Amino acid sequence: MAHRILVLYGSYRSDRMGIRLADFLVKRLKERGEDAELIDAKAVGLPMLDRMYKEYKPGTAPPAMEALAQKIKGADAFVFVTGEYNWGMQPGLKNLTDHFLEEWFWRPAAIASYSAGRLAGARSNSMWHGTLSEMGMVVISSTLTVGPIGGALDASGEPTGEAGKALSETFPRFADDLAWWTAAAKAQRSAKQPPY
Numbered sequence: 001m002a003h004r005i006l007v008l009y010g011s012y013r014s015d016r017m018g019i020r021l022a023d024f025l026v027k028r029l030k031e032r033g034e035d036a037e038l039i040d041a042k043a044v045g046l047p048m049l050d051r052m053y054k055e056y057k058p059g060t061a062p063p064a065m066e067a068l069a070q071k072i073k074g075a076d077a078f079v080f081v082t083g084e085y086n087w088g089m090q091p092g093l094k095n096l097t098d099h100f101l102e103e104w105f106w107r108p109a110a111i112a113s114y115s116a117g118r119l120a121g122a123r124s125n126s127m128w129h130g131t132l133s134e135m136g137m138v139v140i141s142s143t144l145t146v147g148p149i150g151g152a153l154d155a156s157g158e159p160t161g162e163a164g165k166a167l168s169e170t171f172p173r174f175a176d177d178l179a180w181w182t183a184a185a186k187a188q189r190s191a192k193q194p195p196y
């Protein structure tokens with residue numbers, strides 16, 4: 001049975017490049033039979049964090065936040081597409097994630113980082129690992145590091161050149177790892193109610 005996987009991406013730049021990696025991941029996960037959906041923070045358009053979702057009385061959260069909360073609660077796994085600004089996380093994706101907490105719990109998460117350079121967003125990749133753990137997700141050890149993003153994927157999200165070849169070769173193991181943990185967590189959630 002298909003797993004429901006949200007692919008989250010958070011650049012707000014007009015000339016953003018990471019959308020190529022997000023599109024690639026959604027497409028390839030769908031080709032594997034997964035029910036994958038892109039969550040584009042810019043399209044969702046949450047404001048800078050004021051109140052978290054749980055701080056609204058039931059039924060009073062802004063519609064975009066409510067809709068996203070339901071999608072997060074209903075997902076089996078998450079893939080975070082993480083770029084890097086000045087060795088830090090992209091604020092758009094961090095802002096989106098911070099609106100929620102318990103909604104993320106008890107599911108696996110995978111990190112796919114990228115950048116314009118050969119370090120492929122490795123620093124943001126590391127930062128997200130701790131943050132996603134804090135938010136109750138189990139971060140799988142397989143990861144993707146894509147760089148330079150412009151040389152690895154074309155505008156339609158198709159792999160190009162040596163970097164694209166490396167991405168195509170590493171993706172199956174990444175997806176296998178995520179699928180295994182997704183199935184394991186799903187089975188355990190249905191066998192036993194999470195403790196909190």
Ligand SMILES: Cc1cc2nc3c(=O)[nH]c(=O)nc-3n(C[C@H](O)[C@H](O)[C@H](O)COP(=O)(O)O)c2cc1C
Binds near residue numbers: 013086087088116121
């Ligand atoms: C404000 C800013 C800071 C950046 N800092 C880094 C950095 O620390 N490390 C890096 O590898 N690339 C850095 N870059 C280059 C980005 O990796 C590249 O622009 C990438 O495409 C950004 O993701 P996006 O296009 O999805 O917004 C930076 C880019 C911007 C706009």
